[in-house]
């Protein structure tokens with residue numbers, strides 16, 4: 001649910017002469033490869049009012065000018081993470097094949113490493129770091145800013161509600177089957193049905209609220 005492993009398409013679209021387009025051309029391809037999420041705070045574009053996301057140069061082009069238009073260096077990022085990250089590159093090694101972090105500082109490449117090995121989300125939505133490089137990213141990018149804690153918390157609640165909804169659907173189906181049995185106890189079955197319907201109605205209301213954008 002949080003920080004899935006990402007895979008890049010191969011190849012990205014190129015011009016007829018085999019060179020890359022300008023980096024902004026790759027917005028949609030990179031957005032899809034990043035599964036519509038900020039690769040740093042894990043916010044989804046849909047959780048962010050479908051706006052305010054940018055293409056980020058994972059290796060900043062201030063230090064890696066040769067990678068400016070290379071889509072393999074582009075990631076999807078919310079504007080805040082993008083600004084906080086800026087041209088920081090703490091490993092100070094500007095050869096693009098070099099690792100993006102040294103285990104202490106730097107950035108974890110979501111296409112090379114499983115971010116969920118470095119970050120865990122607790123039930124309150126807070127990000128827990130595992131290791132120093134994750135701590136470096138959390139502090140530099142303010143990954144536990146209040147808006148992101150709330151957003152993760154909401155995703156946790158939505159997930160639980162969807163699970164519960166599936167269980168209620170299953171129980172209702174069992175009940176219907178039970179009532180088709182000629183020996184069933186009518187009163188018991190009716191009481192169970194009424195109770196389940198109430199739970200189902202409450203869940204539907206909760207899911208409707210959770211699915212609605214904040215502004216509505």
Ligand SMILES: [Zn+2]
Pocket residue numbers: 038039040041042043077078079080081082
């Ligand atoms: Zn972000």
